[in-house]
Amino acid sequence: MTGADVFAMDPDEVHRSVEVLFAIEAEARSQATAMAEANARACGPLKDAGTALGPALEAAGEWWRTQRAGGFARLLGNTGEYLAVCAEEAVEVDEFTAGTFAALADTDRYPGR
C-alpha cells in the first residue's frame, strides 16, 4: 500500500478524521438496528396472515442490517482504526490488523473501542 516519496501529516487532523469515521460507524449501526427492529415488528402480522412477504421481509431487514449497513459500518471502523494507527505512528503503515490498533493506537482517545 505504501512506498511514499512524500510524507506529511498533521496527526491531530487525522485523529479528527478517525473520530468522524467512528461516529458515522456508530450512527449507521444504531440506525440500521432501529430500522431492522421496526421492520421485524411489522413482519409479525404479515407472517401470522400466511403471506410470503412476511418471512422474506424479515430476512431482508436482517440481511440489510448485518451485511450492507453492517458492512458499511465495519469498513468505516476498519478504516478509522487504520488511520488511528497511522496518526500514532506517523509513518506509512504497511502491516495492519485489528490487533495493531489495540496495540498501538491511542485508545484513551477512542473510549469504548
Next chain:
Amino acid sequence: MSELTWEHLRDLDCGAVRSLGDSWQSYTEQQLVHPERLRADVVGGHLSVEHYESDTAATVRDQIDMTADRYEDDLSDYARTRVATTLFEAADALEKEQAELEELVPLIEAHGMAIEGDRHEYDVNLSGDLHRAILTLDPPQWLCDRCGVRKPDGFWDWDTLKVLFDGADLYGTAVGLAGQYQDWLRAVMSRAHDADDEAAAALTAMSEHPGELPPELGAAYDDLVDDYREALSQEVADEARAIAEGASDLSPEQVNQWWEGLSEAEREALAEEHPEWVGPVDGIPAAARDTANRALLDDRIGGLDSRIADKERALAGMDPGSDAYERAKEELDGLETDRRELSDLRGEITDRDGGPGTHGETGQPYHLLGFDTEGSGKAIVAIGDPDTADNVNAYVPGTGGGLAGSGAGLLDRARTMASDAQFYRPDEQTATVLWMGYDAPDDLIEATDDRWAREGAENLERFTRGVRATAEGEPANLTLTGHSYGSTAVGAAASGQGVEADNLVFVGSPGVGVDTASALGVDEGGVWASTNDEDMIQYAPVHGNAPVNEDFGAGTFTSDSPREASSPWRFWEGATENHGSYWDTDESATGPNTASRQNQAYIVTGQEAMVR
C-alpha cells in the same frame, strides 16, 4: 409461497405495509447523509492533502470514497428500490384486492352462499339454507326477482305452482350466480397471491447475488482492491443480464428505478454492447428499447444471412435424395422464413433512408419494443411513444397471430386504430401498440385450449406495469384491446396476474376465462365488449360466458358486419369473414366498419360517453 386466506386478506393492514415502506424511504434519505459527510468532512476536510500527504493517505481517501459510493448504491438498489418500492407495490396490490373482497363477500353472504375449499381455489356454493328455501318453495326475494316469478305466500296458489315448475330455473340461476362470485373470488385471490409471491421473490433475490463490498485495509489490500474494482465494472452488466433473463425478480417499476439510477454513459454502453439486455425489458423507456431493438434486429438478420449462406453451401455438397439433405433443407426453409419475417418487420418500421419510420397518416414514429422468432414469433411495435402519450392502446391479436402478421396484417390494424384515435381525439396523443408478446395458438383447435393465454399472462401483466413505470408525467389512459383469442389472453392476464389497465376491450371474443367483468380486477365501467351479429365466434363461447352477454356485466358497443359471402349458398363465408372485419377501412372490399372503429376510438381516448 403465499398462503393468504380470504379472511387474512380482508383483515390485512395494508396501511401498515405502506407505512413501513415510508420508514424505509425515510431511512434511506437519512442514511444518504453519511456518504456526504465522509466526502466533505473526511476526504475533503480533516484528511485532505493539506493535512495528510503520502501514498497511504491517498489510498485511504480512495478507500473512503469507494465505501461512500458503495453505500449510496446499496441504499438506492436495496433499501429504496428493493425494499421500499416492493412494500409500496405490495400494499397497493393487496389493498386493491381487499377492496374487491369488501364488495364481493357481502354479496356472497347476502345471497345465502358460502365460501368453501382450498385458499388457492375457493368454491362459492349455495348454503344449506338457500338449498332448503328453494326445495320448500320459499325462495328468497332476490332469486324470485332474477327468475321473474312472484314470491309464493305460503299457500298452494298459482305463484307457488309456478315456482314449483320453475324450480330448475331457480337452482340454475342461483348456481350461475354462485359461479360468477366464485370466478370473482378466485381471480381476487390469484392476484393477491401473485402480488404477495412477487414481493417475496424480489426481497429474497436481493440477498442471493449482492454486489461486493470494498475490501478492508490491511494485508493483501492492493490485490483485493483490484479485484473489487474489476467486479464493480461488471456489476451493471451482471444486473442488466439478470433483469433481462428474469433472474432479478424486479418489477417493471423497480427496473425503471434501476435504469434511472444508471449514468448516461452506463445506459449507452449497455444499449450498444448488450442490446439484448435492454430491448425487451419492460420498465426501460421506449426510446432506449427502440434503439436497442433496432440494433438487435439488424444483428439477427445479419446472423441469419450468414447461417443461410452456410446452410446453402452445405446443401450443395449433399446427396439430394438423402435424409440428411431433407433435414438440412427443412432447417434452411426455417431460417429463410425467420429472415423474411424479420426483414418484413424491419421494412414496416424503417423509412427509405434506413432510419426509424413513421406512420404515414398520423406522423407518429414507430418504436420497436420487442421481437422474437421462437414459436409463432413475437413482435411488440408501438405507433407513437407510450411514455409520453395521453392514451395508450395495446392491441392483442388472437389465433394465428405471430411475427409473420406483424409485418403487415396485424400492424395494419394497429395503424387503423392509431389513425382512428387521432381522428376522433385530435387534441390528445394516443400511442397504439401491436402487442404480439405471447405465443398465440396456430389454429382453431389449439385455440380451444387456454394454456396459450395463461402462458402469456405474465408478459402482458409486465407490459402494462412497464407502461405505467416509464410514463413521463401523468400515467396514460391505458386500454388493452383483445381480439378473438387475444381477448382470452387479456382476460387470463387480468384475472390471474392482474393488469394495470383502465379499459379492457374484448372484440369478437370466445370468452375471457371468467364469467363476470367483476373478476377482471379493473373498474367494471372500463370493461367493454362487441361481437358483430354475423361473427361466427358467437357460436363458440369455449372460454366461458361471452363478454357481450348481459349477465357478464361489460359495457357493449355496436360493430357492423360489412363483409358478405361470395354467393348466397356459401353462407358460412359471411360468418368467418366478419370475425375479422372490426377494423375494415375504406380500402376494404366491402367498405369500412365505421361503428366498431369509432366506438373503440372513443373508449381508447377516454370519450366513453360517445360510445353507442
